[in-house]
Amino acid sequence: QVVNWTYSNPRIRREIRIGVAYGSPVREASEIIVGCANEHAQVLKDPAPEVFFEDFGDNALMLLLMFWVELGPQLSARRVDSDLRYAMEKRLAAAGIAIPFPKRDVHLDLSEPLPVRITHAAATPPDSSCRS
Numbered sequence: 001q002v003v004n005w006t007y008s009n010p011r012i013r014r015e016i017r018i019g020v021a022y023g024s025p026v027r028e029a030s031e032i033i034v035g036c037a038n039e040h041a042q043v044l045k046d047p048a049p050e051v052f053f054e055d056f057g058d059n060a061l062m063l064l065l066m067f068w069v070e071l072g073p074q075l076s077a078r079r080v081d082s083d084l085r086y087a088m089e090k091r092l093a094a095a096g097i098a099i100p101f102p103k104r105d106v107h108l109d110l111s112e113p114l115p116v117r118i119t120h121a122a123a124t125p126p127d128s129s130c131r132s
Contacts, residue, residue: 010071011044016081018088019060021098026053026061029097036087037067042080044068060100 020029030051037049049067056062065088069080092099108114 011068012071012077013066013068014077014081016065016084016088017054017062018065018085019057019062019100020092021100022061024061024097026063028095029061029092030063032091032095032097033063033065033088036084036091037065040080040083040087042069042075043084044070059102 018033020026030053034049034051037043038045043049044067047068049065052064052066054062054064065084067084069075069077071077089099
């Protein structure tokens with residue numbers, strides 16, 4: 001027999017991962033993130049929201065926010081997640097803490113000259129419909 005405990009329990013745990021730039025004050029970022037969760041009316045106070053320093057990512061220091069909500073007819077867990085992301089982005093930016101975008105380094109092998117090819121496009125008259 002399988003028992004679905006969540007069927008009769010509207011409380012669910014949610015997680016939001018967020019990366020902050022290397023060099024950011026991680027504890028300050030964690031305090032901002034948990035503060036956003038504590039200020040949201042739908043996030044339960046017990047158990048309290050928690051932030052964990054999850055990983056040293058490729059492009060960011062990864063933090064994990066874990067919190068609980070109690071679902072009801074007018075409450076969407078995705079709406080709460082979205083609200084929290086908006087709040088975190090705003091508060092982190094105000095504190096000067098960046099949310100980085102992925103970066104890649106490109107290394108060119110310049111041990112041999114790169115071939116250069118110049119092509120000439122066929123001349124076409126300008127479109128007269130754009131002139132006033």
